[in-house]
Amino acid sequence: MTDLQAAWRDPELAKHLVDLITQAADRPIKLMEVCGTHTVAIARFGLRDLMPPNIALLSGPGCPVCVTANRDIDLAIELTHVDGVVLATFGDMMKVPGSYSSLQREKADGRDVRIVYSPLDAVQLAADLPDRQVVFLGVGFETTAPAIAMAILTAAQRGLDNFSVLSVHKTVPLALEALVNDPEVAIDGFILPGHVSTIIGPEPYRFLAERYHVPGVATGFEPVDVLQGVWMLAKQLHEGRAEIEVAYRRGVSADGNPTARARIAEVFEPSDAEWRGIGVIPGTGLAIRPEFAAWDAALRFDVTPPPPKEIPGCQCGEVLRGVTLPFECKLFGRACTPEHPIGPCMVSSEGSCAAYYRYTDYGR
Amino acid sequence: MRSDRVLLAHGSGGTMMRELIEDVFVARFNDEVLLRMDDAAALTLPPGRIAFTTDTYVVTPRFFPGGDIGRLAVAGTVNDVATSGATPLYLSVGFVLEEGLMIEELGRVLDSMASVAKEAGVRIVTGDTKVVERGHGDGVYINTAGVGVIREGLDLSSSHCRPGDAVLLSGTLGDHGIAVISTREGLTFGTDVVSDAAPLGGLVSAVLDAAPGARCFRDPTRGGLASCLNELASASGVSITVEEESVPVREQVRGACELLGYDVYQVANEGKMVAVVPGDEASAALEAMRGSRYGGDAAIVGEVAEGPAGRVNVRTSFGARRIMDMLVGEQLPRIC
Amino acid sequence: MCLAIPARVVLMNENQMAEVDIHGVTRTVSLSLTPDAETGSWVLIHAGFAIQVVDEEFAKESWELIKQIEWVDGDPAEVSA
Numbered sequence: 001m002t003d004l005q006a007a008w009r010d011p012e013l014a015k016h017l018v019d020l021i022t023q024a025a026d027r028p029i030k031l032m033e034v035c036g037t038h039t040v041a042i043a044r045f046g047l048r049d050l051m052p053p054n055i056a057l058l059s060g061p062g063c064p065v066c067v068t069a070n071r072d073i074d075l076a077i078e079l080t081h082v083d084g085v086v087l088a089t090f091g092d093m094m095k096v097p098g099s100y101s102s103l104q105r106e107k108a109d110g111r112d113v114r115i116v117y118s119p120l121d122a123v124q125l126a127a128d129l130p131d132r133q134v135v136f137l138g139v140g141f142e143t144t145a146p147a148i149a150m151a152i153l154t155a156a157q158r159g160l161d162n163f164s165v166l167s168v169h170k171t172v173p174l175a176l177e178a179l180v181n182d183p184e185v186a187i188d189g190f191i192l193p194g195h196v197s198t199i200i201g202p203e204p205y206r207f208l209a210e211r212y213h214v215p216g217v218a219t220g221f222e223p224v225d226v227l228q229g230v231w232m233l234a235k236q237l238h239e240g241r242a243e244i245e246v247a248y249r250r251g252v253s254a255d256g257n258p259t260a261r262a263r264i265a266e267v268f269e270p271s272d273a274e275w276r277g278i279g280v281i282p283g284t285g286l287a288i289r290p291e292f293a294a295w296d297a298a299l300r301f302d303v304t305p306p307p308p309k310e311i312p313g314c315q316c317g318e319v320l321r322g323v324t325l326p327f328e329c330k331l332f333g334r335a336c337t338p339e340h341p342i343g344p345c346m347v348s349s350e351g352s353c354a355a356y357y358r359y360t361d362y363g364r
Numbered sequence: 365m366r367s368d369r370v371l372l373a374h375g376s377g378g379t380m381m382r383e384l385i386e387d388v389f390v391a392r393f394n395d396e397v398l399l400r401m402d403d404a405a406a407l408t409l410p411p412g413r414i415a416f417t418t419d420t421y422v423v424t425p426r427f428f429p430g431g432d433i434g435r436l437a438v439a440g441t442v443n444d445v446a447t448s449g450a451t452p453l454y455l456s457v458g459f460v461l462e463e464g465l466m467i468e469e470l471g472r473v474l475d476s477m478a479s480v481a482k483e484a485g486v487r488i489v490t491g492d493t494k495v496v497e498r499g500h501g502d503g504v505y506i507n508t509a510g511v512g513v514i515r516e517g518l519d520l521s522s523s524h525c526r527p528g529d530a531v532l533l534s535g536t537l538g539d540h541g542i543a544v545i546s547t548r549e550g551l552t553f554g555t556d557v558v559s560d561a562a563p564l565g566g567l568v569s570a571v572l573d574a575a576p577g578a579r580c581f582r583d584p585t586r587g588g589l590a591s592c593l594n595e596l597a598s599a600s601g602v603s604i605t606v607e608e609e610s611v612p613v614r615e616q617v618r619g620a621c622e623l624l625g626y627d628v629y630q631v632a633n634e635g636k637m638v639a640v641v642p643g644d645e646a647s648a649a650l651e652a653m654r655g656s657r658y659g660g661d662a663a664i665v666g667e668v669a670e671g672p673a674g675r676v677n678v679r680t681s682f683g684a685r686r687i688m689d690m691l692v693g694e695q696l697p698r699i700c
Numbered sequence: 701m702c703l704a705i706p707a708r709v710v711l712m713n714e715n716q717m718a719e720v721d722i723h724g725v726t727r728t729v730s731l732s733l734t735p736d737a738e739t740g741s742w743v744l745i746h747a748g749f750a751i752q753v754v755d756e757e758f759a760k761e762s763w764e765l766i767k768q769i770e771w772v773d774g775d776p777a778e779v780s781a
Contacts, residue, residue: 005706007763008763009681011681011682011683013763013766013767014682015682016766016767016769017766017769020769020771023771023773024771024773035702036700036702037700037702037703038702043686044686045680045682045684045686046678046680046682046684046685046686047684049684049685049686050682050684063700064700065700090697090698090699090700090747091625091696091697091698091699092696092698092699092700094696095693095696104693115696115697117624117697117699117747117748118729118730118747118748118749119747119748120730120748121748140699140700140747143702143704143746143751144699144746144747146733146749146751147730147733147746147747147748147749150730150732150733150749193702194702195702195703195704195744195746195751196702198704198744198751198752199751221702223680223682224766228766231769235771238773249758249762250754250755250758250759250762251704251744251752251754252752253752257733257734257751257752259732259733259734259735260733260751263732263733338689338692339692339693348700349625349696349698349700350698350700357689358687358689359686359687359689360686360687361672361675361687554719554725554726554727555724555725555726556724557725615723615724616723616724616725618723619705619722619723619724619725620722620723620725622705622722622723623705623722623725623727625703698703699703699746699747700702700703
């Protein structure tokens with residue numbers, strides 16, 4: 001498969017797809033790359049340069065780091081101030097600013113914040129440190145939620161009472177509905193997140209096509225994958241169709257991953273969630289079920305973070321909805337740079353602003 | 365040496381300190397000037413301009429696959445001197461030791477230093493040791509300063525790159541950074557990748573012999589190739605374009621970067637050299653690199669062009685172009 | 701939110717854990733979300749878990765199919781790849 005990974009970076013195939021896209025794009029169309037990892041892939045491989053001018057690629061709110069609400073980060077930070085707490089987190093969250101601070105800054109101030117690659121490492125940490133309270137910051141969409149569900153199930157099975165999860169997980173399909181209903185947002189088609197689709201399959205997106213007549217294609221992350229996804233969307237639009245298709249066939253089966261979905265359903269239930277810059281989108285959160293309340297950090301600890309506040313001038317919300325392009329934000333490249341980020345879109349490794357700033361010369 | 369670990373008393377200037385220095389340090393470095401244990405080393409330098417550099421090493425963990433903090437400390441400073449086109453001659457070494465550090469470990473670090481110094485033909489002629497309380501100092505911190513004499517007539521500078529110049533890289537990217545992080549808690553993975561820390565004075569010398577018009581050398585340490593090339597492009601007011609396909613990277617390093625979500629252009633290297641030479645000297649320079657001990661995988665990876673000033677581009681395998689940006693802060697493993 | 705890397709399962713251990721290989725780098729991951737994975741399977745790994753088994757043959761075929769796409773305006777091409 002090493003060869004196959006290279007195969008999905010084959011320049012000949014890329015060129016072939018670009019020709020097809022150019023043929024099919026007979027009018028200006030706006031496609032949203034929902035997933036932050038797509039934003040990075042497009043920037044990193046310079047794919048925007050290859051697209052015909054009729055195709056505009058907008059970044060969406062698919063960066064779970066970027067859309068974590070200020071108040072949730074503030075809460076995580078407040079937990080690090082509790083005696084005995086070790087906060088374990090994915091590396092992605094370290095630099096993201098909350099209302100007043102970031103996990104990285106708290107760590108520099110002496111709080112016990114540790115980066116793990118897998119939530120199971122956090123469970124093991126709890127086993128290794130019986131006198132401490134290990135709290136795992138659960139961030140991510142459906143791709144990641146099953147892993148955290150397994151972490152909670154594992155902790156329960158091992159009888160670890162010093163492990164808990166602060167769940168700020170979110171789900172994608174209903175968020176896309178909110179975007180489609182947003183009068184400021186005008187999207188002709190969705191490049192659907194490949195690995196979220198690995199878990200949920202294409203079915204949960206059908207309503208976008210059937211109810212709203214907006215096409216979507218579940219797309220992978222190698223350059224050929226992205227181009228294939230764009231081609232399938234351009235073709236649908238040209239032919240006046242609106243369907244949910246799968247380009248990323250090797251990563252997405254017709255039924256997704258039922259085992260993973262079962263684990264999510266076992267441990268989590270839908271709740272309302274606040275998306276940074278967008279507001280509350282009902283039903284898009286994953287809250288830990290009452291049966292697992294013992295591993296829910298939001299219930300275990302009684303802390304009151306200071307009231308959340310937004311930074312004036314920060315346009316992350318508009319960028320996340322595809323209403324504003326990163327370099328159109330007044331702060332982009334001036335007050336807001338990767339060295340001095342104002343909002344999460346610039347600081348997150350897969351934030352749109354960071355991707356634009358790092359890989360392109362827009363707005364410089 | 366009676367104690368098996370470093371004690372505060374070993375830093376206080378008395379007999380215990382003398383015992384530490386004589387039994388542990390001097391015994392290994394075994395240099396005639398050092399043995400005099402004067403406050404300052406009296407040296408005669410050959411005529412010419414001197415290159416003088418200093419660096420401090422704080423890497424954790426101090427032992428990692430392929431090396432340790434001692435190897436880094438000597439190779440790093442030797443390489444910095446070498447980038448000026450100077451033959452590294454003398455090093456000073458300064459240690460901050462944490463109370464409780466095992467003498468055996470210290471010995472291993474010093475043995476590494478002695479070994480690299482010998483390979484590089486550089487003499488450790490003066491040093492200093494301090495001991496700090498347990499809980500401060502992470503085991504051992506090392507400062508090294510190095511001095512060498514610049515080849516006559518040579519004027520290398522990062523501001524000398526010109527459109528049409530070739531950019532050479534002496535070998536595979538990312539080995540050191542990946543070797544070190546593979547041992548970090550919570551991220552362990554199995555790999556044969558070892559740190560590339562190595563003294564490159566010989567390599568630089570060989571390239572200068574073959575390509576006397578060389579503009580500058582730089583070692584892509586912290587911040588990786590990205591920092592290095594961005595600094596060169598800025599200093600010279602030119603742009604540099606890298607051909608992604610030409611850049612040598614080990615499969616395992618590629619795999620580790622994919623796993624962690626790292627950008628290989630931003631991962632630290634400790635035994636690699638970037639050289640910018642006039643276009644017509646590129647093949648000769650490449651051959652010289654490939655013929656030296658640590659340059660077997662050397663490649664021409666890019667070209668210097670007009671502008672915009674300070675811009676570093678990457679041409680991806682489809683001919684698409686994107687920017688190679690500099691690292692901000694540290695690279696952290698990511699799942700997004 | 702989607703960094704998932706293809707890796708080959710090289711050794712199955714207890715508790716549904718396994719060693720996988722990515723370009724020569726090995727790591728221990730959980731196969732609890734992919735009960736069909738076995739030694740030699742290709743899987744996508746994310747945050748320490750395999751989230752999908754990838755059929756190598758199928759992947760190869762789907763790649764070949766992309767190459768074969770031909771499209772003339774007005775002519776519905778074979779697009780499933």
